[in-house]
Amino acid sequence: KAAYQRVRTPHLTKGSLYEKSGHLDHYRDAMYPSMDVDGIEYYVKPMNCPHHHKIYAARPKSYRDLPVRLSEYGTCYRYEKSGQLFGLMRVRSMQMNDAHIYCTKDQFKDEFLAVCKMYLYYFDIFGIDKYQLRLGLHDAEGLGKKYINEPELWQQTEAEVREALQEGNIDHVEISGEAAFYGPKIDVQVWSAIGKEFTLATNQVDFAIPKRFGLTFTDEGGREQTPLCIHRAPLSTHERFVGFLIEHFGGDFPLWLAPVQVAVLPVSDKVIDYARNVETTLKEAGIRVQLNGQPDKVGAKIRQAELQRINVMLIVGEKEAQDNRVALRRRFKGDLGTQLLDDVVTELKTEIETRRNTYRTN
Numbered sequence: 001k002a003a004y005q006r007v008r009t010p011h012l013t014k015g016s017l018y019e020k021s022g023h024l025d026h027y028r029d030a031m032y033p034s035m036d037v038d039g040i041e042y043y044v045k046p047m048n049c050p051h052h053h054k055i056y057a058a059r060p061k062s063y064r065d066l067p068v069r070l071s072e073y074g075t076c077y078r079y080e081k082s083g084q085l086f087g088l089m090r091v092r093s094m095q096m097n098d099a100h101i102y103c104t105k106d107q108f109k110d111e112f113l114a115v116c117k118m119y120l121y122y123f124d125i126f127g128i129d130k131y132q133l134r135l136g137l138h139d140a141e142g143l144g145k146k147y148i149n150e151p152e153l154w155q156q157t158e159a160e161v162r163e164a165l166q167e168g169n170i171d172h173v174e175i176s177g178e179a180a181f182y183g184p185k186i187d188v189q190v191w192s193a194i195g196k197e198f199t200l201a202t203n204q205v206d207f208a209i210p211k212r213f214g215l216t217f218t219d220e221g222g223r224e225q226t227p228l229c230i231h232r233a234p235l236s237t238h239e240r241f242v243g244f245l246i247e248h249f250g251g252d253f254p255l256w257l258a259p260v261q262v263a264v265l266p267v268s269d270k271v272i273d274y275a276r277n278v279e280t281t282l283k284e285a286g287i288r289v290q291l292n293g294q295p296d297k298v299g300a301k302i303r304q305a306e307l308q309r310i311n312v313m314l315i316v317g318e319k320e321a322q323d324n325r326v327a328l329r330r331r332f333k334g335d336l337g338t339q340l341l342d343d344v345v346t347e348l349k350t351e352i353e354t355r356r357n358t359y360r361t362n
């Protein structure tokens, strides 16, 4: 919907690409060691950016082609020392919901604002209502050292980022000395429902690397220009975001997000065939379901499902099997009586499709 082109890039690449991107200079410690393939140094991919730049550069571009938005649910590998690994928050292999937008200076403001709005859209979906956008700016002392030495470009892009945020009415704080090497960036701090703070999203402007990669487009006057590049990863890595969500919901996911949405609990072996039918009906409706066919008593099965924090339990006995019913039980709500299976499926599907976040309280 947001007009991105999906791409896919390789996990292994020649070292020369990461020399060009500067990763080997600045980032080698966080990369896995090289491997020798037919006398050439190869690395596992530490970041998707240089690969997307290569895709942009594969064909000549004119101003009419811009903006080019490349997105990838890309796998990256980082060498974290074993002492630094931490649950889902710091891992060695990660999936990034990553994208790069190549645009002209005139398009920049709209593109940047669209990305910020996409963040807010996601936060709304997940019920994250406490967040802060932090705009990291350069400082003059860092020019030529910490920051690429282009004072005018810094002033100009920082002003445009600020304007975009103001136009979009997006609350933010500005922090000097927190920019990326190649341009201003936005970090988003979010607070989980239980009050823990996380840094999730980043959105960075890049006016240095496109030049280094020789990325160009021809403008209206037939002149060669360098595009700006926006790096964005709104939900951080998949792993870190799932880690955040577990905290955010205290392990009690709303139905639409739960890994197992429904447990089917037959009261005895006699109704196992009917229980399987119920399982199949739910699966066909696209609902994530688990059938507990163990010989335990139904009370024990309910306790297990509660421990697994499964949102919906459908208990089936002989009476239910006779006329296609299920006894509905929901976490935090208890027993809700016997209902027709079809009605329950319809109701659950609606709840999942509308991504209701607040089942605990309603």
Ligand SMILES: [Zn+2]
Pocket: 048, 049, 100, 231, 232
């Ligand atoms: Zn990037």
